Amino acid sequence: MFEGLYSALEQSEVITLYRHINPDCDALGSQWGLATWLKHRFPLKRVIVLGHQKMTNGLFPDSDEIDDETVRQSLAIVLDTANVRRIDDERWQSARQIIHLDHHPQIEHFADLEYVIDHYAATCEILAEFFSTVDQEPLEADVAEYLYRGLLTDTLSFKTSNTTEHTLAMASYLAQSGLNIPQINRDLFDVPLKEYEFASAIRAEAQILDEHLMISVIDQAFLDRWSMTASQAKDQVYQFGGIREIEIWAVFAKDHDDQRNTWWAGSLRSKTLPVNDIAMNYRGGGHKNAAGCKCLDDASLNALIADLRRRLKENQA
Amino acid sequence: MFEGLYSALEQSEVITLYRHINPDCDALGSQWGLATWLKHRFPLKRVIVLGHQKMTNGLFPDSDEIDDETVRQSLAIVLDTANVRRIDDERWQSARQIIHLDHHPQIEHFADLEYVIDHYAATCEILAEFFSTVDQEPLEADVAEYLYRGLLTDTLSFKTSNTTEHTLAMASYLAQSGLNIPQINRDLFDVPLKEYEFASAIRAEAQILDEHLMISVIDQAFLDRWSMTASQAKDQVYQFGGIREIEIWAVFAKDHDDQRNTWWAGSLRSKTLPVNDIAMNYRGGGHKNAAGCKCLDDASLNALIADLRRRLKENQA
Missing domain, CATH: 3.10.310.30 (Diaminopimelate Epimerase; Chain A, domain 1)
Known part of the structure; x- marks a missing residue:
């Protein structure tokens, strides 16, 4: 099912990635997970992470900055965002080609290619599945950790009703990358005094x-x-x-x-x-x-x- | 690796199951998970769950009662208990054959057959793996729920350092049985007012x-x-x-x-x-x-x- 996605990524020299406003760890995790995975595999491509609003917990890098012309040349991927008006950087619509990758119920169609699986707990769950179909080896630890954060937060540590056999299987796949599971949990859930x-x-x-x-x-x-x-x-x-x-x-x-x-x-x-x-x-x-x-x-x-x-x-x- | 275990179970008409004193949900979950799995597959066998001490949270049935002679005829399986002195019912040693199935580090040898895997998070994780090698279909929901409780409590909801790729894969296998994951978590972790x-x-x-x-x-x-x-x-x-x-x-x-x-x-x-x-x-x-x-x-x-x-x-x- 992900063949079209893979060839779109393979054929694009410039890829811009979008998330929703007020980003949570699934929005940021899917964005940075995909960006980092692409950089590991295609070091010559330009992969640009967009979004004005910051998440304050310091677990993700700052967004990139990019001129409008580069956006127009790019493949745009909108992650974890069902409504057009919540996409944090409106330049996505000027891109050469648009992909929508999301686990929220579909309410608008705005992309050339859609990977919307609304019975998955997280957008990171979709990406984990995609990566596992492309790669034979476990993911790099940084990619796996970004995705694991999205799974943990959108399921409240695998406790909510959207946690399925598939969610846990993807968590197992990510854990193959030698994740420090207690540390990831502390980073996400420990609170300041x-x-x-x-x-x-x-x-x-x-x-x-x-x-x-x-x-x-x-x-x-x-x-x-x-x-x-x-x-x-x-x-x-x-x-x-x-x-x-x-x-x-x-x-x-x-x-x-x-x-x-x-x-x-x-x-x-x-x-x-x-x-x-x-x-x-x-x-x-x-x-x-x-x-x-x-x-x-x-x-x-x-x-x-x-x-x-x-x-x-x-x-x- | 579990061939010897399966044939010992298959050949025994009477099977007694033991846990440690002050039983937690891994001790009880592995005991009731194995007992219930055996009863589903071998309805003519006598499967007896032993242990004097009760767990107070009402999630597991009461232990069975049985005479000493029946114990002597039985295959005894000691679950989740590394030290002989912590086994809650000393009659295990009179049994015809003794199996030790545990994830604690081995400190004593007291059984004829040992299945001790100390890098697993829970004894329930070992049983899940064993069942998955024997069965082609997902487990019955009651068996899966007993084992899931053991996984959840011994990993504090998949947060501790003993949570591995394999633990999460076994959780995924158990979730195939249509578990109500939010309810299982509430049963285990909600507290009285x-x-x-x-x-x-x-x-x-x-x-x-x-x-x-x-x-x-x-x-x-x-x-x-x-x-x-x-x-x-x-x-x-x-x-x-x-x-x-x-x-x-x-x-x-x-x-x-x-x-x-x-x-x-x-x-x-x-x-x-x-x-x-x-x-x-x-x-x-x-x-x-x-x-x-x-x-x-x-x-x-x-x-x-x-x-x-x-x-x-x-x-x-």
């Missing part, structure tokens, strides 16, 4: 409603005390995820815009009950068991919490 | 020494307030494990014997520096990066903490 202490404080704020709902409501004074943002507070929602009695959990934090208008923003999670339909009634949405909402005033926040309690009760009835 | 709140309280007690050492010292009043034991407090040492700045972490808790003699017991962990040599100087020991100690008076506790601080300083020098 300040974030750890902030998480402990958010845990201490949590309240339990109706025995199965856990929420933490973080006001501006709390955020100021820790010099943290609403977004950083909401990221800690996973702290409430592994509790046997808790079916739905959420963090709400006070957020504001540049004009100092304030509102509540929230991250909602659940084990099995849907929460995205509730989030959609409060300017939000997301996946069935992982959704978000924003721009809530106090009354809306209380109404949303009441809806979550109703969802639990309906389920018990 | 009371334990979660106890953990939050232990986090709040933690102190940081020399920037890279984190310790929590839990006295009797704290344990009484939570109705928890020293052992349950020490089990929470993993709470301090994923912090970027912290190299060594420990929980010490007040323990006592039946005569109300009291002392400090501790669990020590580290990222890379050895801590077991220090533990050995305080009535303890263990693995290089995960050790324990007990029976410390106040002066010894302080001396041990001073030794940990010295170890950090030596390393920075």
Whole structure:
């Protein structure tokens, strides 16, 4: 199935690689994994990694810079991005040929060649399979490590429902490259001490409603005390995820815009009950068991919490 | 390599299976995985799971009961246990034939046939390989789930240094059986709310020494307030494990014997520096990066903490 991809790569002297905005480790891992693999095999090609936004954890190099004319001569590969408007560098559309390589459900067609496999856990999983069909030997360790990071983050360490036999087989293939698995896990999941202490404080704020709902409501004074943002507070929602009695959990934090208008923003999670339909009634949405909402005033926040309690009760009835 | 094992199983009408005391999910998973696999394939054989001690999490059935004469007629298989004195039911030695199947380093020879592969992460990994060589089809889901639990717990979700290409390949093989991977992870790793709140309280007690050492010292009043034991407090040492700045972490808790003699017991962990040599100087020991100690008076506790601080300083020098 990857013959067309391989010959397109082989025939292109210049290849530009694109990722989505707010890049995660699957976006960056697939981009740097493919770039590094190409550089090992075709040292004379120009392989250019594009994207303005940086990921802050220091695990990937900075993007390259390139003039528009070179982009026009290039084969463009858009990685891990389903919507055109989320591609971080709009010059992809000027390229000579365009390939879309992704594991998100296809919502737009914008490429000459498409490798979209939406039952795979990660774009890195698709690339691992592609590389294994081309190469006889294990991958170079740097390529394998980039891809392994994408697998680990998009499956939360092989725990989510998108983890399949194939995901684990690809992880096994990557591990053949002599990866330092504990170190890769530490690089991705260890947190700075300040974030750890902030998480402990958010845990201490949590309240339990109706025995199965856990929420933490973080006001501006709390955020100021820790010099943290609403977004950083909401990221800690996973702290409430592994509790046997808790079916739905959420963090709400006070957020504001540049004009100092304030509102509540929230991250909602659940084990099995849907929460995205509730989030959609409060300017939000997301996946069935992982959704978000924003721009809530106090009354809306209380109404949303009441809806979550109703969802639990309906389920018990 | 497993021909001898298969023919021994095939030829035995009665098979007794043994595990170690204080059984973990690799001991129980390998025992129930093998028992269930045998029952699926040889419904006329008597397959008996032995072991007096129970695991409390309710994920495995209770052991069987059996008379001594039946044990004497049986093929005994000792699973996941390197030392004779840790086998939970001493009747194994009266059996007609004895097999030892284990991933711990071999320290005693006590069996007629040995399948000891100490570079595997789990005894369940050995069984998965054995089953894959015998069967053409994926395993029954119950067998695969028992083995997957052993893999997950002995590798802490595929994060430890014993996780290899082969471990992940066996996980992939087991996942072919249509496992519910998120549910298996929740069953193993979700904690009761009371334990979660106890953990939050232990986090709040933690102190940081020399920037890279984190310790929590839990006295009797704290344990009484939570109705928890020293052992349950020490089990929470993993709470301090994923912090970027912290190299060594420990929980010490007040323990006592039946005569109300009291002392400090501790669990020590580290990222890379050895801590077991220090533990050995305080009535303890263990693995290089995960050790324990007990029976410390106040002066010894302080001396041990001073030794940990010295170890950090030596390393920075």
